Amino acid sequence: MAERLVGIARLAATGASLDSKREVEYRQLPTFKLLNRCTSPDMPFDWTINPYRGCEIGCKYCYARYTHEFMERREPDAFEREIFAKQWNRADFLKDLRRIEPGSRIAIGTATDPYQPAERRYGVTRSILEVFAERSGYRVGITTKSDFVTRDIDVLRAASRGNRVSVHLTITTVDAALARKLEPRAPRPDLRLAAVKRLSEAGIDVGVFASPVLPLITDSDAQLEALFAAARDAGARFVVANPVFLMPCALRVFLPFLETEFPRLATRYRDRFTKQPYLRGDYAERLRGRIARLRERFGMASRSESRDDAPWPETAQLSLF
């Protein structure tokens, strides 16, 4: 079968099985380039690094499931059950890094979580950060839902000396029971907030990505206020929050989830998102206004770096996971 596949699908088929636990299988993905160019003007970064392919955390709204479809893995849960660790080659990575412009904005974790359980085994994310710790002049943003990021405080501090490094903990709700439903294998929100606190106390630029905001599930005034208050108390410097978008690959998981957990919302979501994956217009405007007021009230910045640099525009949800 592997002979008929091409590109990433062929590589995925030939990668040796590394291990499997519960229903999760870990495989190695032969990788020629860890740095991928992002040419979209809407994205707040120039390059992306995704140390893994697939994500065991398994958020119900995850948009990145399509990345497994490129490898001909089309079952709805394949993305969270078959995790590929990219092959680490320090010399190749250094060669790639030398080719990119100084000051480039590099986002780690745009289509997978760099601190998902696989990182404990394979350490690809740490290996990458160790390289940045020896170099300077880059702007590196790391997005995660895992408090395991605190393992790397030493290397994050070292990398921050010569680069602009920021860490973004994604926390969509402070309600642990709701988070467990939405993000089944992510650490609890209080653990993520504790990670924000530890990073902040270690002098690392850290903020909260409160995205995606889910209409009628996580978007009440009380829920958002509680989230902002918790972020402030943990020492977050900024909070970013944008509404959910649901591409067809995400809808295939999210709609059955709604039918089970929030049946009264299923029809509304289906009607809204099957026509158009993005929430635009009135809802997006009102949410933007509410978030701006909350930022002002809780003294939070709107992005991870100064307004002059504007490296993290708030229009792109890709940066928020």
Ligand code: SF4
């Ligand atoms: S949203 Fe992020 S953390 Fe959740 S499954 Fe997708 S990549 Fe993983």
